Amino acid sequence: MRALVSGGSSGIGASTCLRIAEAALARGVHPMIAVAGHEANSSQKEVVRSIESMGGTAIALAGDLGDPDVPGQLVETAVAEFGGLDALVANAGIANPGTICDVSLEDWDNMFSVNLRGPWLLAKASYPHLKQAHGAACFTSSMSGQLPHAGSGAYSPSKAALTMLAQTLALEWAADGIRVNVVSPGMTHTRMTEKMYADPQIKKAREDIIPLARIGEPKDIANVIEFLVSPLSGYVTGQDVCVDGGFSKSILSHIPGRPSSKS
Template sequence: MRALVSGGSSGIGASTCLRLAEASLARGEQPMIAVAGHRATPAQEHVVSSIQSMGGTAIALVGNLSDPDVPNQLVAAAVAEFGGLDGLIANAGIASPGALCDVSVEDWDNMFAVNLRGAWLLAKASYAHLKNSRGSACFTSSMSGQQPHAGSGAYSPTKAALTMLAQTLALEWAPDGIRVNVVSPGMTHTPMTEKMYSDPQIKKARESIIPMSKIGEPMDIANVIEFLVSPLSGYVTGQDICVDGGFSKSILSHIPGRPSSNS
């Protein structure tokens, strides 16, 4: 498995890099993982060294996806190192909460540049290589891209658009043997959400409305991403899988007076 993972330095991206390497080794393949991050960090180096310690190959790539030249540079660097590409995981994203009427044009454009345009340009740059390998791509969206999320600023619009981008690519690329899918995480404990979940009251309140009664961990998402780019999902494309412990399907159970499994 020769894969490029954007946002691979920490959180869901880091867990995905490690999971891809583990699964590849289990299949008797040599994992070659490009761990792409916004900037060089000790966390990124830790992911690279962890993959290398397993017996895999890993490289650290750095670039700001808001720069339209960076996606092509990242893909070119990975291909030059690995000789091709079997998987693209477009995972990088940023968030900036706020009411839509308070969002500046600069913040709006920057979020769309990273969350949407960056993923699109990564896909464009990867297309020929994925066609050659009959590979696959997975885009990390969000349950906030499936449902409107007041106060999320431009985040929900970018993620909704990202899902449609991926599903459109799935149709366009299917004749070339390339599969494209989406994973939409629900409430997940990552470095980005660390401050929120360090408050025990907020954590407990959120757990209480999730049917599985727990906050997701990055590896919960990584396991699904690995499945979606692995041979096990060879007949799956254009799908958006929400990994949220059942939360997004539980809305009716919150109506006062309705029967529930606890009554």
């Protein structure tokens, strides 16, 4: 299993790198993982070391996906090292809260360059290699890309566009034997959210409105991503899987006076 994971240094991306390696080894396949991050750091090195300690192969790649030259370079390096590519996980993303009318042009463009253009360019560069391997791609969107999220600035629009990009690719690439799917995390413990969940009141309030009564962990998302790029999902393409503990389907239960599972 030869995979490139953007945003692979920490959080969901790091868990995904480890899960892909672990699952490949369980199937008797040698994992070769390109752990791509914004910059080289100790977390990225630890992910590489962990994969190698399992018996897999891993390389650390670095670059800003907001730079249009970087996505192609990442793919080129991974392919040169591994001899091809079986899976692309476009996971890297950024967030910058604010109301739509307060977002600056610079922030809007930066959000879309990283969250949408970067994954598009990764996909374009990966296409011939995924075609040769009859591989798969998975894009990390967000629950905020499925539902409007006031105050998220350009984040919700960029993630909604990312989902549509992936689903369009699923149709265009199906004839080439490439599957493309989307994972949309709900409320999840990551580096971007750790300050928020350090507040016990906010954490408890959020847990109270999630049917499974807990905040998601990176491994919860990684398990779904690994499934979607593995042979186990060989007949699955064009899907957007929301991994949110049931939250997005629970809205009617929050209407006062309606029966609910808690009544």
